[in-house]
Amino acid sequence: MSTLTIEKPLAPPSSPSPAAIAGAPRPAMPKPSSLLIGLDLGTNKSCILAGPPGSTDITVSKVIPSVVGYVKDGIVDGIITGNVRILYGEDALRQRLHVDLVAPLEQGVIAHPEAARDFMQHVRQLADSSGRAEIRAVVGVPANTEEQARERIRKAAQGVFSRILLIPEPFLAALGFRDDSRVKQSGYVDPVVNSLFIDIGAGTSDLCLVQGYFPTREDQISIPFAGDAIDSILHDGLDRTYPNNGLSRLSVREIKEAHAYVGPSRKPLDIKVVIGGKGRTLELGDAIGNACNILIDKIYPALTALIAASSSDSVVTLLQNIIITGGGSQIRGIDTVLQRRLSDDGYESPKVRLAGQDFQRYVALGALKAARAARENQWQVLLE
Amino acid sequence: MTLNALVESLRPLEPPWSEVGRTCRRICLLRAAGRYAEAQRIEDTELAAAAAKASREGSGPGPEADARLATMLAGEAERVAAAVAFAEILAPMLSERLGDRAAIHAQAPKHPHRGPGTGAPGGVRGIADFIEEMLAQDRAGTR
Numbered sequence: 001m002s003t004l005t006i007e008k009p010l011a012p013p014s015s016p017s018p019a020a021i022a023g024a025p026r027p028a029m030p031k032p033s034s035l036l037i038g039l040d041l042g043t044n045k046s047c048i049l050a051g052p053p054g055s056t057d058i059t060v061s062k063v064i065p066s067v068v069g070y071v072k073d074g075i076v077d078g079i080i081t082g083n084v085r086i087l088y089g090e091d092a093l094r095q096r097l098h099v100d101l102v103a104p105l106e107q108g109v110i111a112h113p114e115a116a117r118d119f120m121q122h123v124r125q126l127a128d129s130s131g132r133a134e135i136r137a138v139v140g141v142p143a144n145t146e147e148q149a150r151e152r153i154r155k156a157a158q159g160v161f162s163r164i165l166l167i168p169e170p171f172l173a174a175l176g177f178r179d180d181s182r183v184k185q186s187g188y189v190d191p192v193v194n195s196l197f198i199d200i201g202a203g204t205s206d207l208c209l210v211q212g213y214f215p216t217r218e219d220q221i222s223i224p225f226a227g228d229a230i231d232s233i234l235h236d237g238l239d240r241t242y243p244n245n246g247l248s249r250l251s252v253r254e255i256k257e258a259h260a261y262v263g264p265s266r267k268p269l270d271i272k273v274v275i276g277g278k279g280r281t282l283e284l285g286d287a288i289g290n291a292c293n294i295l296i297d298k299i300y301p302a303l304t305a306l307i308a309a310s311s312s313d314s315v316v317t318l319l320q321n322i323i324i325t326g327g328g329s330q331i332r333g334i335d336t337v338l339q340r341r342l343s344d345d346g347y348e349s350p351k352v353r354l355a356g357q358d359f360q361r362y363v364a365l366g367a368l369k370a371a372r373a374a375r376e377n378q379w380q381v382l383l384e
Numbered sequence: 385m386t387l388n389a390l391v392e393s394l395r396p397l398e399p400p401w402s403e404v405g406r407t408c409r410r411i412c413l414l415r416a417a418g419r420y421a422e423a424q425r426i427e428d429t430e431l432a433a434a435a436a437k438a439s440r441e442g443s444g445p446g447p448e449a450d451a452r453l454a455t456m457l458a459g460e461a462e463r464v465a466a467a468v469a470f471a472e473i474l475a476p477m478l479s480e481r482l483g484d485r486a487a488i489h490a491q492a493p494k495h496p497h498r499g500p501g502t503g504a505p506g507g508v509r510g511i512a513d514f515i516e517e518m519l520a521q522d523r524a525g526t527r
Contacts, residue, residue: 018406053420054420054421054423054424055421087470165515167515167518171514175511189504194433213514213517214514214517214519216517217521280395306386311509326445343502369511370515372418372420373418373515374418374512374515375416375417375418375514375515375516376415376416376417376418376465376468376510377416377469377471378418378467378515378516378519
């Protein structure tokens with residue numbers, strides 16, 4: 001951790017106003033503004049939630065494409081609003097003709113450090129437009145991320161956030177998914193107490209046993225096969241079936257997001273696309289199904305390995321609490337196919353369910369909860 | 385912080401500011417434990433009352449009392465942070481020197497029986513406890 005050290009402590013999140021304490025009408029001393037961020041730094045999309053410490057308020061909630069656009073040389077004045085040199089997220093994608101697009105992450109880890117740093121600055125700007133707040137961030141990382149990848153995140157955040165904590169994404173997803181208002185209710189099955197989370201993102205699919213203690217390395221499996229890999233296979237399949245189709249990777253991803261499914265073939269699946277300016281209908285039932293079913297083949301062995309690692313006392317309840325989140329949870333039939341496969345293999349009444357419509361926010365929500373609960377000595381200080 | 389300075393810092397303050405000092409330390413300890421809401425509540429009630437009382441019994445409310453309170457709070461915050469850092473450094477050193485790795489492993493259990501809810505007895509564990517386990521695993525190299 002070369003970027004970290006213990007330094008003189010920062011000002012506490014809030015200090016009392018001596019003037020107010022003394023009851024005098026003098027103006028209060030300005031309190032240092034502090035803000036907490038929960039950040040799901042994803043390969044394709046990132047979710048940012050922010051709020052003040054000591055409350056449950058969420059003041060910023062955004063999901064943005066994880067992309068930075070560097071404006072190309074020679075673009076005439078006025079083409080880019082404000083003549084800025086760097087665009088982010090949707091703005092960068094809208095101006096894709098005029099910028100060099102860089103995705104800071106590949107397969108869940110930072111692949112382009114400078115773009116990652118610029119992206120972090122953008123995250124900070126979104127959370128605190130004043131630019132003056134002292135910001136602490138909990139950032140999700142794929143399960144079992146190597147130290148080198150963690151260090152890259154710290155370096156990208158150096159000078160942007162004052163303190164940071166890196167926590168595995170599937171555990172944060174469990175924290176985010178937990179309904180805190182019901183934790184003490186007798187009928188509520190707390191996902192943090194006994195569950196198995198499958199977080200399918202763009203770069204990695206992460207599986208994690210969450211059983212009331214912090215998951216060890218053995219409780220987590222990260223598979224470098226997820227949404228992007230499906231896009232790649234689908235794109236190759238399309239090129240074989242429809243040579244010279246001219247579809248970009250982004251178009252292929254949009255087709256996948258709209259029509260992805262697993263299980264038996266849903267042929268015919270006719271999809272209208274525009275190729276070379278002309279509308280054309282492609283039959284993509286098999287191409288999409290084949291690409292997505294590979295994901296099941298990759299995930300299933302990891303799922304059964306983690307089930308096998310749980311104790312006989314807990315496994316029956318665990319089988320009732322298998323939760324899929326992340327973008328991959330939007331693949332049609334993924335819950336029923338996994339559940340049926342477990343049943344067919346003799347597992348006792350398995351129940352696989354989807355996290356729900358907030359699937360893009362659970363990791364960041366868990367990260368913000370962790371940020372609010374973290375003890376002062378648990379934060380890692382980032383020196384400028 | 386040297387041992388002498390530490391002892392000096394722990395020396396009780398003279399009345400009427402001793403109560404203010406104790407309350408400041410409690411607030412800083414709560415903040416260090418991530419219990420901001422509780423710290424804020426004490427700050428708004430007990431500290432406000434203690435400081436007002438000390439001001440009245442001293443030279444009265446004014447810039448001097450304000451400055452003294454601000455200095456006490458800043459001093460306590462620094463002391464608590466230094467103590468936390470000191471403990472972070474000392475604990476693993478002691479553990480290693482005494483050949484007793486049990487302390488670390490107790491924080492990063494292997495959970496051989498892998499039962500659910502094996503944490504704190506009789507209740508839901510706090511998120512900070514999970515983070516502590518994660519950090520202990522990092523220190524022990526088990527993650």
